[in-house]
Amino acid sequence: QPKPDASLFSRIGGLPMLSRLSNQTLDIVSKDPRTARSFEGVKMVTLKQSLTNFLCVKTGGQCEYEGETMKNAHADAHITMAEFEIMVEVLRERMDINGVGTKEKNELLKILAPMKRDVVSD
Numbered sequence: 001q002p003k004p005d006a007s008l009f010s011r012i013g014g015l016p017m018l019s020r021l022s023n024q025t026l027d028i029v030s031k032d033p034r035t036a037r038s039f040e041g042v043k044m045v046t047l048k049q050s051l052t053n054f055l056c057v058k059t060g061g062q063c064e065y066e067g068e069t070m071k072n073a074h075a076d077a078h079i080t081m082a083e084f085e086i087m088v089e090v091l092r093e094r095m096d097i098n099g100v101g102t103k104e105k106n107e108l109l110k111i112l113a114p115m116k117r118d119v120v121s122d
């Protein structure tokens with residue numbers, strides 16, 4: 001059992017859980033007709049890896065994220081608020097399905113929520 005003061009990264013289940021959540025979320029949103037348009041022509045294997053590393057760093061794991069800022073990564077796609085909310089909802093559902101604890105789920109969502117202002121530009 002992880003200690004109560006362990007990082008969110010380790011409490012959530014480390015890289016195996018973060019990569020599962022990234023892969024599943026991206027598989028779903030890249031096929032959902034409400035969000036698919038932004039992912040056309042995007043190398044999904046690379047994006048899954050990059051999102052996993054990003055989440056690793058943001059939750060306190062020992063990873064290197066060498067990708068773009070959230071603003072730069074999403075500027076060209078002109079992501080809407082509706083698209084952002086769908087992706088967060090899909091991630092929330094994947095966390096439930098994969099057995100992430102309520103506390104850990106809410107902590108991750110709280111980390112991601114303020115990124116809306118950088119991701120959404122339309």
Ligand code: HEM
Binds near residue numbers: 087
């Ligand atoms: C809090 C929410 C989000 C986070 C944390 C996030 C995170 C990321 C990360 C880490 C990358 C990789 C950047 C790089 O490697 O340089 C990325 C790229 C991308 N994201 Fe997001 N993203 C979010 C929301 C969204 C939404 C809502 C959409 C569309 C529905 C989206 C579509 C994309 C696309 C298409 C790329 C690839 C851009 C490219 O390769 O040109 N993202 N995102």
